Amino acid sequence: xxxxxxxxxxxxxxxxxxELITSPEDLAEIDVLMVTLQVGGATAIAALLQMAQLIGExxxxxxxxxxxxxxxxxxxPLWLVACLATACFAATRADYPSRQDAQAARSxxxxxxxxxxxxxxxxGAEVIAWLVSxxxxxxxxxxxxxxxxxxxxxxxxxxxxxxTLLAYDLxxxxxxxxEIVDRNRIATSLVMPVSFEAVAE
Amino acid sequence: MATRDWAKTLRRASFRGVSFWVDAExxxxxRRVVVHETSGGEVVLxxxxxxxxxxxxxxxxxxxxxxxxxxxxxxxxxxxxxxxLLILPMDPGEAAHCTSCARNRRKDRNGFIAYRLEFIRAGGxxxxxxxxxxxxxxxxxxxxxAVAAAVAAQI
Numbered sequence: 001x002x003x004x005x006x007x008x009x010x011x012x013x014x015x016x017x018x019e020l021i022t023s024p025e026d027l028a029e030i031d032v033l034m035v036t037l038q039v040g041g042a043t044a045i046a047a048l049l050q051m052a053q054l055i056g057e058x059x060x061x062x063x064x065x066x067x068x069x070x071x072x073x074x075x076x077p078l079w080l081v082a083c084l085a086t087a088c089f090a091a092t093r094a095d096y097p098s099r100q101d102a103q104a105a106r107s108x109x110x111x112x113x114x115x116x117x118x119x120x121x122x123x124g125a126e127v128i129a130w131l132v133s134x135x136x137x138x139x140x141x142x143x144x145x146x147x148x149x150x151x152x153x154x155x156x157x158x159x160x161x162x163x164t165l166l167a168y169d170l171x172x173x174x175x176x177x178x179e180i181v182d183r184n185r186i187a188t189s190l191v192m193p194v195s196f197e198a199v200a201e
Numbered sequence: 202m203a204t205r206d207w208a209k210t211l212r213r214a215s216f217r218g219v220s221f222w223v224d225a226e227x228x229x230x231x232r233r234v235v236v237h238e239t240s241g242g243e244v245v246l247x248x249x250x251x252x253x254x255x256x257x258x259x260x261x262x263x264x265x266x267x268x269x270x271x272x273x274x275x276x277x278x279x280x281x282x283x284x285x286l287l288i289l290p291m292d293p294g295e296a297a298h299c300t301s302c303a304r305n306r307r308k309d310r311n312g313f314i315a316y317r318l319e320f321i322r323a324g325g326x327x328x329x330x331x332x333x334x335x336x337x338x339x340x341x342x343x344x345x346x347a348v349a350a351a352v353a354a355q356i
Contacts, residue, residue: 006356045356046349053341057334078352085341092333124351130344137340141333 006044009079010037012072013051017058020068026058045078052082056089065090066108077119084116084131088138097183098199102146109138150200152183163189170198211290214261216299217278218286221271221316225260226289255322257297259289262315272314276302282343284323296323 010033017030033054036047059065069083091109096102113135120127155170163177163186170180181189184196214223233253237246263271278285279302287297301319 042346042349042353045352046345049341049345049349053338078356081348081352088337089334089341092337123348123355126344126351127348130340130348133340133344134337137333137336141336144333 006040006048006078007037009074009076009082010034010044010048010051012074012079013048013055013082016068016072017051017055020055020059020061020065022060023058026054029054048078048082049085052085053089056086057093059090059093062090062094065094066112075119077116077122080116081120081123081127081131084112085134087112088134091138092141096142096145096149097179098152099146099149100152102142102149106139106142106146109135109142152197153200154195155198156195157192158194160191160194163192166192166198171201212288212292214259214289216275216285216287216297216318216320217281219271219274219278221261221263221275223259223261223290224315226291227258228289228292229256229258257287257289257318257320257322259318259320260315261318262313264313266312268312268314272304272306272316275316276304279318287320297321298323 014030014034017027021027021030030051033047033051037044039047056062056065066087069086072079087109091105094105096105113131116131117128120131155166157166163181164174167177167180168174170176177189180186180192180196180198183198184193186192186196213220214226215221231253233250235248235250237248239246261275263275265271279299284296284298286294287299288294297320299318299320301317303317305315305317307313
């Protein structure tokens with residue numbers, strides 16, 4: 001296995017940043033941090049963690065971040081720490097249309113954090129305490145969001161209907177059709193399936 | 202004659218989200234006034250130099266079987282850096298710095314721990330994180346330097 005040095009991890013984060021971020025200002029900031037990585041020592045580690053924060057905060061689609069993180073096959077403890085920081089910022093920013101979405105994101109953060117706590121133990125108690133505070137703030141935030149959102153429900157219709165008609169029937173507004181189409185990943189919005197998921201109100 | 206139910210209308214006091222009970226609260230507001238006593242003058246000139254900083258003294262207490270834990274939580278909240286939200290029974294929340302938190306535990310009053318708290322209202326530029334992202338940024342920034350040093354020592 002290739003040794004996962006700070007520079008290698010920085011390069012992985014850099015390519016992740018190019019995949020997820022489109023704003024030129026944020027990418028320029030990533031470049032500055034990449035240069036800082038070459039200083040080495042604690043400065044480089046701090047730059048790496050700031051890159052992780054920036055990716056979580058600046059990613060165009062915050063809900064795509066966890067999947068993108070998992071595609072990178074690196075398992076060093078430092079990488080896991082950086083990933084948790086990115087995932088926390090992304091999860092705090094992401095939009096959750098229904099209660100179930102926010103609850104799923106909360107479970108995902110808790111599960112990710114549990115794995116990271118195990119392997120980050122080698123860095124000492126201070127690092128664990130920091131990670132616990134990051135994950136804790138995120139989970140509290142997601143719990144609050146979950147409590148505010150309407151639950152998602154399954155809607156059954158006898159026949160296939162257009163999404164605009166369904167949106168009008170459900171919410172009294174045809175303009176919310178896109179929401180139902182996106183939620184169920186449907187390619188044919190004119191003929192919706194007879195059973196689909198929708199936010200309760 | 203119906204009188205107001207004070208116990209119901211007063212707020213539960215807290216600082217940085219840690220609640221406590223209030224025995225007495227003494228906020229002090231006022232003006233910075235300079236008095237010019239001119240030599241031979243019969244009239245004293247006074248000059249208003251602006252508002253003085255608001256200080257709040259609180260005689261607080263925590264009580265019950267878990268008073269020691271509640272006390273430690275209050276001490277941790279008072280010892281944490283930066284201003285945070287202070288809510289007192291008859292005041293809405295405002296940002297304040299805790300400048301002193303003195304514990305007073307007595308052997309003949311088990312389950313009751315008194316505190317003398319001192320606060321200074323935070324200046325206008327101070328704000329505390331209310332949004333989730335703000336709180337997360339604060340949590341991140343507060344530990345990132347120490348974490349970087351700890352990790353660098355291991356690699």
